Amino acid sequence: MKRIAAVCLLFIFLIASCAERSGTPEPSAEQLAAAVLASQDGTPPLYTVRYGEDGFEDYAALYVEDVAAVADGVICYPYGVDATELAVLRFADTEAAETAEESMEDYLLSRASAFEGYAPEQAALVEGGRVVCDGRTVLLAIFGDADAAVAAFEACMDGAAPSGTLDALLAAEPSPSAEPSAEVSASPEATPPSEEPPSPEPSDTEAVSEPSEVPPETAVPSPEDSPSAEPSREASPAPEIYSPSPDDLYDHDAVLAAYTSGDTSALSPKNAAIYECVTEAIAALITDGMSDYEKELALHDYIIDVSDYDRAELYPGLGSPDPDNSNPYGTLINGRAICSGYSGTFQLFMDMLGIECVTVNGAANADREEHAWNMVRLGGEWYCVDVTWDDPVGLVTNSDFERHQYFNVTSEYLRDTRHFWEGEDVPEATATEFAWKH
Numbered sequence: 001m002k003r004i005a006a007v008c009l010l011f012i013f014l015i016a017s018c019a020e021r022s023g024t025p026e027p028s029a030e031q032l033a034a035a036v037l038a039s040q041d042g043t044p045p046l047y048t049v050r051y052g053e054d055g056f057e058d059y060a061a062l063y064v065e066d067v068a069a070v071a072d073g074v075i076c077y078p079y080g081v082d083a084t085e086l087a088v089l090r091f092a093d094t095e096a097a098e099t100a101e102e103s104m105e106d107y108l109l110s111r112a113s114a115f116e117g118y119a120p121e122q123a124a125l126v127e128g129g130r131v132v133c134d135g136r137t138v139l140l141a142i143f144g145d146a147d148a149a150v151a152a153f154e155a156c157m158d159g160a161a162p163s164g165t166l167d168a169l170l171a172a173e174p175s176p177s178a179e180p181s182a183e184v185s186a187s188p189e190a191t192p193p194s195e196e197p198p199s200p201e202p203s204d205t206e207a208v209s210e211p212s213e214v215p216p217e218t219a220v221p222s223p224e225d226s227p228s229a230e231p232s233r234e235a236s237p238a239p240e241i242y243s244p245s246p247d248d249l250y251d252h253d254a255v256l257a258a259y260t261s262g263d264t265s266a267l268s269p270k271n272a273a274i275y276e277c278v279t280e281a282i283a284a285l286i287t288d289g290m291s292d293y294e295k296e297l298a299l300h301d302y303i304i305d306v307s308d309y310d311r312a313e314l315y316p317g318l319g320s321p322d323p324d325n326s327n328p329y330g331t332l333i334n335g336r337a338i339c340s341g342y343s344g345t346f347q348l349f350m351d352m353l354g355i356e357c358v359t360v361n362g363a364a365n366a367d368r369e370e371h372a373w374n375m376v377r378l379g380g381e382w383y384c385v386d387v388t389w390d391d392p393v394g395l396v397t398n399s400d401f402e403r404h405q406y407f408n409v410t411s412e413y414l415r416d417t418r419h420f421w422e423g424e425d426v427p428e429a430t431a432t433e434f435a436w437k438h
Helices: 002-022 029-038 056-060 094-115 120-127 146-157 166-171 252-261 269-285 292-306 328-333 339-353 411-416
Strands: 046-050 070-078 085-091 130-134 137-142 357-364 369-378 381-385 407-409
Touching: 029 070, 029 085, 029 137, 029 146, 029 166, 046 056, 046 166, 056 070, 085 094, 094 120, 094 130, 094 137, 130 146, 137 146, 252 269, 252 339, 269 292, 269 328, 269 339, 292 328, 292 339, 292 369, 292 407, 328 339, 339 357, 339 369, 381 411
Parallel strands: none
Antiparallel strands: 046 070, 070 085, 085 137, 130 137, 357 369, 369 381, 381 407
16 A cells, blocks of 8 residues: 555556646747857857838748737847858747748748859858747757757757846847958948848849859869959949939940940930940950950959949848849949849940950859859850859958859850740850969
């Protein structure tokens, strides 16, 4: 009887313990976010938006379709071209959480694709990201140590208290209003996050003239002797002359005709500004006796020097993209471009110099996002040039190799680096004679 009584008492104790454990309040989304953030050995400055605050629903809509099912949440994201990201979302029920887990996995894939080629180091960071669902709560963790983030999240869900408050942990990091870190390449300053963040993936919706394709090769063309004289690159972008009107559109043919004739009277203010900038660059960089290869290289490097990929296209927390990032005004004067801006500016320079060139409209990366690049014809052979991917953002340094990794490469090289295109009119580039010489 004593044994039976002891067993009964133990049973009652266990039931009481379970009841007590089950009655422990769930940690809040903010507590979970604090625990995750504390697990990391340094993070970039982060913006934070909480459930119920302005902009939260707009940002949460990037992760899930049914924002109304979110019952609590915290989202932290950086202000520069950095893929670090933390989201803790609690849903009304486990079914909604499981559905959200799937959509957030898709989001994670799209984020990696968004940075690939444009910011390769950040793409690698996203690829190591994690999505975890625990009951009604889903974690998205894109950190240098995502495994530690998940472990901290799970420990907090099991009752472990975070080692500090979220506000205190965020205050320990540099303020987002501080100067950008060295890991962000020079470009126009990032603006504070808008209440209606744009899509995180680069999207080049403005059509570019000429064919549409993308090629690669298994190895970067082998180095050869460098040109005898490398032109100086002292040209600078023209100052912004006016605030462009939405009705004042870039006209490639008009700028080219003005260059050919010397008559600029028919140019709109925007096209006159572009004309002034490109003619100044040509006068500064192009000299008598230069080969077409040397001219192409000088202007390719000039575009990279004076512009940067529009970071607002890469990350929703950076505000609105430059409205002219798809044409030479945004590229050369505002210093912000997307692939159609890079390729369109390169096309204009080549046309002005009489170097045969086409713009290829294709796709790139795992998600096959729209992408544009160029092909030039030198010595009767075609070569592929992706100026956009030669100007990756978010790198501490931008070496000569990184600046020319996609300069005068073969179609096979582009295919091997996730470029895609269609069209029988797109030339096949196979030559290597005028590959980058370094």
